[in-house]
Structure formats: C-alpha cells, structure tokens
Amino acid sequence: xxxxxxxxxxxxxxxxxxxxxxxxxxxxxxxxxxxxxxxxxxxxxxxxxxxxxxxxxxxxxxxxxxxxxxxxxxxxxxxxxxxxxxxxxxxxxxxxxxxxxxxxxxxxxxxxxxxxxxxxxxxxxxxxxxxxxxxxxxxxxxxxxxxxxxxxxxxxxxxxxxxxxxxxxxxxxxxxxxxxxxxxxxxxxxxxxxxxxxxxxxxxxxxxxxxxxxxxxxxxxxxxxxxxxxxxxxxxxxxxxxxxxxxxxxxxxxxxxxxxxxxxxxxxxxxxxxxxxxxxxxxxxxxxxxxxxxxxxxxxxxxxxxxxxxxxxxxxxxxxxxxxxxxxxxxxxxxxxxxxxxxxxxxxxxxxxxxxxxxxxxxxxxxxxxxxxxxxxxxxxxxxxxxxxxxxxxxxxxxxxxxxxxxxxxxxxxxxxxxxxxxxxxxxxxxxxxxxxxxxxxxxxxxxxxxxxxxxxxxxxxxxxxxxxxxxxxxxxxxxxxxxx
Amino acid sequence: xxxxxxxxxxxxxxxxxxxxxxxxxxxxxxxxxxxxxxxxxxxxxxxxxxxxxxxxxxxxxxxxxxxxxxxxxxxxxxxxxxxxxxxxxxxxxxxxxxxxxxxxxxxxxxxxxxxxxxxxxxxxxxxxxxxxxxxxxxxxxxxxxxxxxxxxxxxxxxxxxxxxxxxxxxxxxxxxxxxxxxxxxxxxxxxxxxxxxxxxxxxxxxxxxxxxxxxxxxxxxxxxxxxxxxxxxxxxxxxxxxxxxxxxxxxxxxxxxxxxxxxxxxxx
Numbered sequence: 001x002x003x004x005x006x007x008x009x010x011x012x013x014x015x016x017x018x019x020x021x022x023x024x025x026x027x028x029x030x031x032x033x034x035x036x037x038x039x040x041x042x043x044x045x046x047x048x049x050x051x052x053x054x055x056x057x058x059x060x061x062x063x064x065x066x067x068x069x070x071x072x073x074x075x076x077x078x079x080x081x082x083x084x085x086x087x088x089x090x091x092x093x094x095x096x097x098x099x100x101x102x103x104x105x106x107x108x109x110x111x112x113x114x115x116x117x118x119x120x121x122x123x124x125x126x127x128x129x130x131x132x133x134x135x136x137x138x139x140x141x142x143x144x145x146x147x148x149x150x151x152x153x154x155x156x157x158x159x160x161x162x163x164x165x166x167x168x169x170x171x172x173x174x175x176x177x178x179x180x181x182x183x184x185x186x187x188x189x190x191x192x193x194x195x196x197x198x199x200x201x202x203x204x205x206x207x208x209x210x211x212x213x214x215x216x217x218x219x220x221x222x223x224x225x226x227x228x229x230x231x232x233x234x235x236x237x238x239x240x241x242x243x244x245x246x247x248x249x250x251x252x253x254x255x256x257x258x259x260x261x262x263x264x265x266x267x268x269x270x271x272x273x274x275x276x277x278x279x280x281x282x283x284x285x286x287x288x289x290x291x292x293x294x295x296x297x298x299x300x301x302x303x304x305x306x307x308x309x310x311x312x313x314x315x316x317x318x319x320x321x322x323x324x325x326x327x328x329x330x331x332x333x334x335x336x337x338x339x340x341x342x343x344x345x346x347x348x349x350x351x352x353x354x355x356x357x358x359x360x361x362x363x364x365x366x367x368x369x370x371x372x373x374x375x376x377x378x379x380x381x382x383x384x385x386x387x388x389x390x391x392x393x394x395x396x397x398x399x400x401x402x403x404x405x406x407x408x409x410x411x412x413x414x415x416x417x418x419x420x421x422x423x424x425x426x427x428x429x430x431x432x433x434x435x436x437x438x439x440x441x442x443x444x445x446x447x448x449x450x451x452x453x454x455x456x457x458x459x460x461x462x463x464x465x466x467x468x469x470x471x472x473x474x475x476x477x478x479x480x481x482x483x484x485x
Numbered sequence: 486x487x488x489x490x491x492x493x494x495x496x497x498x499x500x501x502x503x504x505x506x507x508x509x510x511x512x513x514x515x516x517x518x519x520x521x522x523x524x525x526x527x528x529x530x531x532x533x534x535x536x537x538x539x540x541x542x543x544x545x546x547x548x549x550x551x552x553x554x555x556x557x558x559x560x561x562x563x564x565x566x567x568x569x570x571x572x573x574x575x576x577x578x579x580x581x582x583x584x585x586x587x588x589x590x591x592x593x594x595x596x597x598x599x600x601x602x603x604x605x606x607x608x609x610x611x612x613x614x615x616x617x618x619x620x621x622x623x624x625x626x627x628x629x630x631x632x633x634x635x636x637x638x639x640x641x642x643x644x645x646x647x648x649x650x651x652x653x654x655x656x657x658x659x660x661x662x663x664x665x666x667x668x669x670x671x672x673x674x675x676x677x678x679x680x681x682x683x684x685x686x687x688x689x690x691x692x693x694x695x696x697x698x699x700x701x702x703x704x705x706x707x708x709x710x711x712x713x714x715x716x717x718x719x720x721x722x723x724x725x726x727x728x729x730x731x732x733x734x735x736x737x738x739x740x741x742x743x744x745x746x747x748x749x750x751x752x753x
Contacts, residue, residue: 014495338684
C-alpha cells in the first residue's frame with residue numbers, strides 16, 4: 001500500500017527521531033512495537049529461530065472476555081490492523097435505521113426491527129475485512145468462485161434463474177476495493193510474522209469454548225431436553241416435571257438410557273484456517289481462484305469473478321480486465337464441527353509460501369451451512385437468499401433411499417423440526433408457529449457470542465527447502481505465474 | 486529482497502538531508518520494492534548446499550482420496566478386527582498413507598514424528614483408531630497409541646445425516662447445482678460439496694515419535710509407510726427401524742471423513 005512522507009528543513013532532535021525510526025523499522029519487520037510487550041500478559045506471540053531462520057511461531061491467549069455489545073457487533077481482532085472489528089452493514093453504513101431503510105432495497109425500518117433476530121437477515125450479518133482486492137463475499141458460492149446463477153445456468157443451458165440479484169442482499173454495500181466476508185477471526189487466534197525464505201508452513205489452531213459461542217444450528221427449544229434425558233426435571237419451577245414433554249415427539253418418546261445423537265441435539269461450529277499478506281497483494285503469492293485458491297472450475301476462466309477492480313460475477317470464458325489475477329489471502333482448511341456443551345476444537349492446514357515477506361495466519365469462524373442457493377421454481381429456477389440446509393426446497397427434504405418413516409413421512413427432519421408446535425402434541429411451546437430461525441438458532445439471529453470463548457491458540461511450523469509436491473499433498477500446486485487464460 | 490533497513494542514521498548534528506534519506510528509504514521500500522514480484526527461486530538458501538534438508542516434512546490431506554474412495558470404505562473396521570483405513574480394495578493400492586523410508590546414511594534418520602488427524606463423521610464413541618506402520622508390505626496397528634473416538638463424534642447417518650444422503654456411491658450436489666439436469670455430476674470434488682455442511686467430531690489425534698530403533702521390533706529403516714487402522718464396536722449399533730428419534734444407526738467410516746497425515750523426520 002503506497003505511502004507519502006514529507007521532507008523537512010532545519011535541525012532535528014537526533015535521539016528522538018532515531019528512536020522513532022527504529023520503532024518503525026522494527027514494526028515493518030515484525031509488525032510489533034514495544035508496546036505490544038507491556039501491560040497485562042493475557043496473550044502471547046513466540047517466535048522460534050534456528051540459525052537465524054524462523055522455524056516456529058506460536059500465539060495464544062488465556063481466558064477471553066469481550067464486552068456486551070460484541071453479541072451484535074463482534075470483537076474479531078484482525079491483528080494486522082489493530083482494532084479492526086467486524087461490522088454489520090448497519091454499522092458500516094453509519095446511517096440510522098430509518099435512513100438506511102429508506103435507501104435500502106425493500107426493507108422497511110419496521111421490518112428490519114422485526115427481523116433483527118432473523119438469521120437470514122443480511123443487515124445483521126457481521127462481516128470482517130478478509131483482504132484485498134474487493135469486492136466482498138456474501139454468499140458461499142461467491143467465495144467458491146461460482147459465476148452468478150443467471151449467467152451460470154444460462155451457460156449450461158439449464159434454464160433461467162429468477163430473483164437474482166435478490167432484494168435484501170448486501171451485495172455492493174462494502175467498499176469496492178476491500179474484500180469483506182462472513183469469516184470472523186477467533187479472538188487472538190491470529191498473528192503475523194516475517195518469513196525469511198520459501199518454505200512450507202504447517203498451521204495448527206485450537207479454540208476452546210462454550211456451546212453457544214458459535215452461530216449454531218440446533219441449540220434452542222427442544223434441544224435443551226438432551227441435557228437431562230435420564231430424569232425428569234422441573235425446568236420452569238411450576239412444580240411439574242417438564243422434561244417428559246421435551247422428550248416427546250408426536251406419539252414417540254426418546255427412550256431412557258439411549259444416547260440421543262440426532263442433529264437436533266447438536267450445534268455446528270464452522271472453522272477455517274487462513275493465511276494472508278494483508279494489506280499487500282503480491283502478484284506471485286495467492287491465486288484469485290476458488291475459496292482454497294485453486295482454479296475455479298465454475299467461472300469459465302478459472303478466476304474468482306467476484307474479486308478485482310471491477311468484477312461482475314459473470315460467467316465468461318476469458319478473464320476480463322476487471323477480474324483480479326491474484327489476491328492477498330488463501331483459505332487452507334474449512335471444516336465444520338459438531339459441538340457439545342463445551343469443547344476444544346482443533347484444525348490443521350498446510351501452505352507453501354514464497355517467503356521474503358510478512359504473513360498473517362488466522363483461525364476464523366463463520367455460520368455453518370450454505371447461505372444462498374438455487375432452488376426449483378416450476379420448470380425454471382429461483383435464487384434463494386437463505387440457508388440451503390434448512391430450506392423447504394432443499395434436496396435434504398427427501399433423503400434419497402432413506403425416507404424417515406415416522407411420524408412425519410419423508411420430510412427433512414432438520415426442516416420439520418422447526419415447526420414443532422404443530423408436530424409435538426402435548427408440548428407446551430411458545431404460542432403460534434416458530435420461524436425456522438427461532439427454532440434452529442440461538443436467539444440473537446446471526447449474533448456471534450464470542451465472550452464464551454475460553455482460550456485460543458495458533459501455531460505455525462516452517463519447513464524450508466520443501467514444496468507441496470514433496471509433501472505428497474493434495475493441496476493446491478497451482479502456479480500463480482501462469483495465467484490459465 | 487532483504488528485510489527493511491535504513492541506509493543511514495542521524496549523527497550528532499541532524500540535518501535535513503539525513504532525514505530525507507530516511508524518508509526515501511521508506512518510500513523506496515513501501516512504494517517500490519515491495520510491489521515488485523518476488524522472483525526468488527523455489528529453494529532455500531539455507532539448505533541449498535545440502536543434498537537434502539535436515540528436516541523433512543510429509544503432509545497429506547486425504548480429503549479428496551476419501552471423497553472418491555471405493556465404496557468398501559464403509560466396511561472398514563467392521564469385521565471385529567483392526568483394519569486398515571484405506572481407499573482401495575487392496576492394501577497395496579491404498580493411498581491413505583504417507584510413504585517414508587529412513588535412509589541409514591541420510592541425515593534425517595534419527596527421529597520421526599508421525600501424527601494423524603482423523604475427523605470422524607459417523608463412528609460411535611467407542612470406535613478405536615490407531616496409527617499403523619507397513620513393514621514388508623504388512624500393516625500393523627500400533628495399539629499402544631490407539632485412541633477411542635470419545636464423545637465428540639460427528640453427525641450420524643441415515644435419517645439424521647446432515648443434510649445429505651449417506652449412500653456412498655451417490656454424488657452430493659452442490660447447493661448451487663442441486664437441480665441441475667440428471668447426469669450432471671457437479672464439481673465432483675469434496676472441497677466444494679462438504680464444507681459448511683457435514684459436521685465432524687474429534688479430531689482423533691495420535692502422535693507417534695520414533696527413534697532409529699523404531700517400534701515393535703521394527704527398525705525405523707524397515708518401516709515403509711505410515712497410515713491409520715480402525716476397529717468399531719458393533720455392539721453399539723442401533724438396528725431399530727429409522728425414525729426421527731432413534732439416533733445412531735451404525736458406526737462406519739464414510740466418504741465424509743477427513744484425514745490428515747503428517748510425518749516429520751528430523752536430524753538431531
């Protein structure tokens with residue numbers, strides 16, 4: 001990123017100026033200043049050198065406590081810019097709700113308030129700056145390098161896709177030269193380091209925390225019954241045991257002594273390992289391909305059509321000038337955990353680095369499942385601005401070869417469960433029918449309650465003189481110097 | 486490109502020219518040098534004089550092999566005995582392994598660390614996993630390093646599978662392509678279809694550290710490859726009809742599993 005510095009005339013205080021520049025020198029090398037080593041020691045970075053070469057890098061934190069507003073806004077530290085936080089579009093716009101609503105595509109202020117707990121409500125989705133160049137990635141398919149559904153389906157001669165672009169979409173709402181995404185850095189599970197030479201880096205990361213720290217599936221309502229299935233319990237203090245009701249499903253009741261392992265008793269935590277060179281885009285480092293930095297087979301030209309100086313997202317055979325050739329980040333691992341009430345979750349990834357530059361490594365998380373998909377609409381198709389896995393139209397509605405025999409026929413159990421007030425006879429639930437958001441997710445919509453993360457850590461080991469080919473790895477070996485055009 | 490450094494500093498009598506030199510250093514480094522493509526060759530300066538690096542890393546993300554694995558992966562470990570977690574009908578063609586044979590004369594022969602990261606999708610909490618070695622073409626589980634999956638397992642199969650069919654031979658359609666014409670096989674790679682959807686337990690992490698003496702009477706130089714073996718506890722299978730509430734069906738390996746193998750050989 002270019003900078004501008006001004007010259008001076010006359011005498012200067014040599015001691016102060018030299019000191020300032022030594023600080024700057026150190027910062028440019030390592031991205032740290034002396035202030036990073038003072039104060040309360042609640043997180044650490046350790047660099048291990050052998051023969052003058054960096055061979056290991058560790059960061060971690062002890063108990064993490066974030067402020068109350070983080071439930072909405074997040075506190076997702078991105079260590080290459082101190083204090084960078086995630087933002088919902090409402091934060092980002094700097095506008096009042098009313099003003100935003102008047103400018104927005106189809107959302108009234110009243111609806112926004114009504115939907116503020118809605119998991120599908122894009123205005124409330126927290127975003128974090130992922131890297132450069134822009135644009136931002138709202139839907140899973142964008143991150144994966146798919147062209148837009150209209151031109152993609154057209155290129156395949158499959159038919160027309162309606163409702164694209166959708167209303168209530170945040171497309172184009174973040175600065176066009178920055179790439180914001182729904183990946184949010186796990187607090188303190190990130191760090192930057194100068195890497196001396198070409199090498200392979202093996203990254204492992206861990207986050208430990210409570211059940212609710214994730215944008216989770218299935219942690220509300222009837223799920224709570226799983227915590228005490230072996231005995232009834234008066235949950236609301238009215239003198240009557242309640243758990244029998246929670247264990248009941250239609251005329252069927254969960255048996256005693258059988259561990260309940262259905263998905264309705266689970267939450268999902270989606271973790272990703274990332275490496276980036278923010279804020280610099282090195283032309284020879286990370287290829288602008290699919291989410292893993294490989295050639296995208298779904299854009300026509302191999303590049304991610306949503307990233308560049310003027311990306312259109314269209315399916316094209318050759319790369320237009322507006323689509324970037326390289327970018328500042330690469331995802332190494334993307335893995336969803338089934339989480340229990342409290343647990344420690346680990347991921348591992350590997351990447352080949354060019355060296356001679358500074359890299360940031362981070363563990364990030366985001367809502368599980370797939371946001372944005374194509375559904376059938378008569379003989380044509382429609383873009384659905386919601387989660388595929390719990391969509392009424394999803395393929396999951398009728399698992400082929402595995403019809404669910406009772407009590408609800410062949411419907412997707414994930415989807416059916418949301419309407420439990422009509423499915424659970426004898427269950428005293430909230431009046432009326434719950435929305436899928438209310439039933440599936442922790443109340444708070446897309447809020448990410450990070451203050452229940454207890455600790456996090458990230459470790460990187462550097463192996464010099466090796467390439468991914470020598471690792472027998474299936475990871476990308478794409479050479480970004482060769483344009484697939 | 487070297488690390489950033491100043492070409493000169495102020496002396497006892499600071500002058501504007503000195504300061505401007507420093508400013509130029511910044512400008513040069515930030516605006517010019519760092520924006521030039523780094524054409525350093527794909528080799529390490531540190532080790533270029535050596536025949537081989539003193540630390541060797543073998544790393545394998547087995548995701549795509551598992552994804553396209555032979556359907557019989559589902560039967561692995563269900564015989565009541567330890568079985569190789571393999572993607573082929575025969576051990577010899579298995580690709581879910583890292584092959585490393587220590588050379589007695591090479592520097593990196595003194596210490597080998599092998600770690601497997603197994604993210605199970607549909608195995609029960611009592612299923613056991615062990616690192617395994619291949620010597621003379623025969624695989625042996627290292628039972629002293631075995632682990633039980635424990636309570637943190639992934640979503641179970643059948644009606645509870647989230648959200649796709651568990652039929653091993655069927656193709657999972659990407660949500661973007663789910664209504665594509667029949668016969669279209671989508672992207673065909675696991676990295677698209679599974680992310681964000683299938684939820685894993687674990688991981689089961691086993692680390693094995695061997696010296697030259699090897700393990701179990703097998704010297705390090707005689708070990709040919711490293712992999713994973715598995716054994717399920719069939720008594721925990723639930724054979725009741727599939728309903729909404731019956732939970733687990735069977736403890737099986739599946740194409741949804743993920744496995745990372747890491748081997749580091751160090752010359753101490």
